[in-house]
Amino acid sequence: MANRRKFIAGLGALATGSAAAVGTGALETSASERTVNVNVAADSSGFVEIAAENSTYASGTSDGQLELDFNSDSGLGVIAGDAQGLNPDSTFTFEEVFSVRNGAGQGDLYVVIEATGFELENIELTAEGSEADDISGGTSLRAEDYSDTANVPKLVQPDKVDVDMTIETKDDGTTGNVGGTLTIHAATGGNQAKLSDVLGSDS
Template identity: 70%
Template sequence: MQRRKFLIGMGSLAAGSAAAMGTGAFETAEAERTAEVNVAADSSGFVEIQALNDTYASGTSDGQLELDFNSDSDLGIFPGDAEGLNPDSTYNFGELFRISNISGTGDMRVVIEASGFNLESLELTASGEEAVAISAGTSLRVDDYSDVDNIPKLVQPDGVDVEATIETKGSTDNDAGGTLTIHAATGGNRDMLSDVL
């Protein structure tokens, strides 16, 4: 298996407004207003995502976090001509990246959705004891939850380190990687995460 590239990103956030107009003396009105929106890199957004293990995790040119388990990373553990993970094997990668609640809006529920992977299994779990309300070993995969009230919670300010266990299939694959999407909602809006459960 030569390529093991995982791209992590946040889902889009959209803001909109609607106004209900009663019966008034005019039919239409138009007013221009300015709105400022900063799109920040993963490492400095409301939900901060930062690399912890620079052998496998790094930022891309557009500010997203990328996990790379191929020859470009030198795999660190077996330097030389390594081209990727072995087939029919299980690898554990501790403390790859951290997800932090720096939004200033109180508690936040957070889960990770994995898509496009050609692996036997991919586990994403909390690592270490940094998070106040998330125990080490807690699954962060959205597939493991059916109730938004059970989704892991990050208090504010708080963060959780993420580790991965990757089990490969029995044959080589140059493109077994996929995309990880981190879904987050403030505590009072956690019902909005029911769409991804």
Template identity: 40%
Template sequence: MQRRKFIAGVGSLAAGAAAATGTGAFTSVTATRNVDVEVAGDASAYLRLEGTGGDNSHYVTSDGNGSTLSIDLDSSNSTDKGGTGVNPDAVTQLDDVFTIENQGTQEVNVGLSKTGGTAPSLVKFYPEGESYDGSPLSSTDVTLGTGASTKVSIEIDTEGDSVGDGDKLLDSVTFNADAT
């Protein structure tokens, strides 16, 4: 009988010690740390967006000065020959309009999403190496290693669609870069 009392006593002591010391878990912690985050223009950000400076550079504004990249194919950006937009019931292709470059520290998958306008699906963005009949950029289509880049071309296909003079096809494009 003494042995049973001894074993019961040791078991109770072990259970009490475990309850007293706990498991190290906690319910919540609040810790303040310094964090520095700066906004950089598109040309110097981790995901660089910059005009290529080629034949279609007229359609890229705010190019090369570190601000936000804009692509203008409307009447606010008419050409010196009088052009003010793309043709209805036609296919317009613009090669090598801008460059996306990974200036971060790890490989990223880059894609885009389009919003606004009357027909955003008519405007397609193609990474370097993809032909216009290939796959356009969508959610995460291009993998860029550190320092790697791709030129992007644009196709606007209004054939068979009921768009007309003054219709705004697309408002904005959001670029997404996710680390792999």
């Protein structure tokens, strides 16, 4: 059985000034800030469990969704919440933001994350690696990076994988909401081929 869980991700206004005072451990590879609002529509079957791993960025909502905030809603800044967004023409890495767990009870799952609609230079979704037996650190989880379903990352039962996010913003004057959608696609071994329609252009 193939399974999909969807994130609605909104990246808000690009901050163009004084974000350098923000930092203090909130960003692993940058001292500046910018926005990502990610809401996860909870899957009623629970085959693929998605959870917050870093309380600075991630929290659960009252309707069972996961929300990720890399904007003023995260409370970051010299004065809480005064960091408005990521700077243009910059790269930011956020470690262990959320996790994906194989809770299907049907053996191994093959998992990729489809990113669509973002007005960014690039977005990377990679495995942190320490929690998953068969997915090593740095492995891409982004569907676009695969052309063959045989190479899609395998999440053995009942493992989880923590997801790192790297966001690269454009240098074209783009401001405002530059978000898109993240959809987690998972399939059991017998349905692995059904992931082919969301893989890279060569699939």
